[in-house]
Amino acid sequence: MENQLYELTVYVNDKAVRGKVRAEKTLLDFLREHNFTEVKKGCDNGDCGACTVIMDGLAALSCSTTALQAEGRRVYTVKSLGSWEKLHPLQEAFVKHEAVQCGFCSPGFLMTAKALLDNNPMPSRNEIRDAISGNLCRCTGYVKIVDAIEDAASAIEEVSREA
């Protein structure tokens, strides 16, 4: 194991987070060690998608990204979406449709869905299924998750039309 430490700054949810890491430190461990525990570790292997964050506008698996790869970049976790009082429409839809059961996979699904809607505001059902096919959920059988993302897309569209 290389013992050299590298200084870095990552902009997490629009705040500068500084640290010193070994080269092999994953972005997932870096975030969790800095109390962003909403980013979940389900496998550490790129298999489950629970650790998904948005980096520079795209969904990224933080377990398969080194912290150094995120140096100087903008990273968003599920806590960037809404506030305690006001949830993001995606979060509202996940709650309303009961797409959240144990909830461990939800932060990852929400960030994958957010990246999808940012790039494709009115996706078809097949596009939704494609986009979230890298995220695993063991509780819901995926039915409600698809419903929720579809509903959220319509809700966001409606708000933007009114505005």
Place this chain on the structure above:
Amino acid sequence: MKKEFQFLGKDFPRKEGRARANGFEKYPSDLYFDNMLYGRILRSPYPHARIKSIDFSEAEKLGAVCVSYEDAPGKRFNLRLVSVPKATYKDWQLFSDHMRQVGDFFGAVAAETEELAEQAARVVKVEWEILPAYMSMDAALAAKDNLIHDKVFLEDQEIKIKNNIACTREVVEGDIEAGFQEADVIVETEFETPRQYHCQLEPRSCVVRPEADGGITVWPTTQAVHNTRILIGSVFNLPLNKVNVVRITGGGHFGSGIHTNPVTLITTALALKSKRPVKIVQSREEDMYDHVRYPSKYVLKVGARKDGTLVAGHMRAYIDIGCHHIQALAYLGVMSGFWHSLYRMENMKYEGTAVYTNKVPTCAMQGYGAPQVTFGVEGTMDMLAEKLEIDPIQLRIKNYVGLGEVFWGQGPTVKSPIFSDGVVELLKKGAESIGYYKRPGSQKQTGRYRRGIGFARGFHTSGTGAPVPGEVKDYTTVQVKVNEDGTIDILTALMDHGGGTLDAAAKIVAEEFQVPFDKVGISPADTRSTGYDVCTHATRGVYCGAGAAHEVAKKTKDVLLEYAARYLDAYPDSLIFSYDEKSGQTRISVWGNPEKTTTIAAVAEHAMNKDWGTAIYSKSIRKVACPPAYTNYFVEVEVDTETGHVKILRVVAGSDAGTVINPILAKGQLHGGFYRGAGMALLENTSYDDKTGCLTNKGSMIDYKMLGIDEMPDPDDFEVIFADTYEPTGPMGAKGIGEAAFNPAPAAVTSAICDAIGIRFTKLPILPEDIMDALGEGHDK
């Protein structure tokens, strides 16, 4: 018949939903305490070995705290404390020098950082004596020496193990020889079901913090906080009031937390030795070596008369339980029970043998023994129907155990009568909705893609309560309190795993008091502040757990009624509760005297100011029945005869859960139950490299293989039908749903494949290559 309710039967977003969607929910792996150490578990690379010596000196040089079998308490125990002691085999120790599977634990280290702990674990030196490994039941049963366990304890009685047989169980009713003589048709088949892995998203983890009073606080991934407390107390000789186990949300369980996971005991050992908080988060690979569903291999012989009456049945089962008992005796019991309670059979014999192998220890997973047994029993019913030329649905209706009969799904010591039954309604509606009688069948189809419609039915018990005590513990303690502003708090150790168990309790209490759902809260709970709850398993959450909350709420209401009667100068029996939607207040009024009216809040506040007291009550409640929650699935599949790939096109689920508390959550149980059940049918298994004893998936979730979103039908093609039933012994007519949602799914998918291609599979999972082989050979597999 359904009753009219104010809140039940309507959709309310669950209370925990917001915290889980906005990332604020904390799971055990998320906790951090000052001065905390990180632990790593030391594991065997060999499937069967003995440790001659351990050298921790290099690890200690790195500052690691180390524990091993050398400073272990040595006591034998069972990780699962659901059965009573006389039915509990004990073969576990906290650290042993005898390694019984790859990944078996012999010690642990803790250090200041994750990296340092990892480094310390790597420099521990071990001298091994490698023993012959038994990677199959045949090999294990043939063994005379170097057994996986030489001796175990049944309660406190020492038992010598022979041929690696962990335990056996025989259950007999009637006389099968006489029964089979009456049979016109006999079907005898060998069935086999896989070692399915729970694959809950959060690997089993734990945090333990020593406290100033000499006690410890424990945050485990568990379904059973009280049993965890009792086990820790017993293993470490700690008084139970010094072991506080906290109920914390887990990232999925599916049965993997009914027993106390070894990681909980190991973290405790490190915390006690270091006198510092310790956290261990297992890797996915470690988790895969930690727990797995009981596989089952059995020969099922069933005889029937020409008219379709079943007359006799014989099941001989061999269960590869892996290297430890997690109450395998109970598993053998429920196999007999689930079988016996699906269809009426006067003469039956069950013979079960649990065999140790050098594999991952097996434990409960959603459905326990029911999916395994239902797979063979429903397959057999289809075969009998074919031989007898009777419609498969009619054959079920003729023989199923239903209304007015006694059943014992959870084994022969848990017998209880059936008071509600929606089976016929659900079978008829399901068949009609999917077009069961319009299916083309395998004979009429040619071409690459063939479609088939199949079905299966099953049930799960709502808990394990029964009129008399048996081998299983089953009760829940609840406290219900009315606050001085009219809101209500429920305090109980009952757990929710994501299905909405605690929400159901809150909703039922809201209904009882006629207060809005958002005025009923679930208090944080730990073992110091709550009475015993056996755990959330066996589909007991709503019926037993929320049922207990309902019984206690009625007692609390009695206290409130006394206060209200004094306040209004009336008699308690003349008071009625009503919810006024406009004001959002719940009124208490005297009948016939409309001017005599007040609110819950006013009474509670007045009672406090007058020093009458708080409207509060606490009690342990045992349910004295465990009604069957019936389920059936009708499934349409398409089989690609060139690749063997099976696509699930459509699902019609039928669920008899009694009063449905929260329809959207109940539907979610069926979606998820079907998904995992179809996975068991089509994909999921854990296999081993016989030479190394390692899992062939190498700890990867992708290589374990589960159905993904692409293999699930579109939301529009998944229909759910609820039966119009009311369970008179249940809380406001409700019974369970959770495991019932899984149980018939593997059998239903198998039946649909048979309808499509004319081949009946008797071994799960049915992989594409199995389908291609069977199509090539043109016969059943």
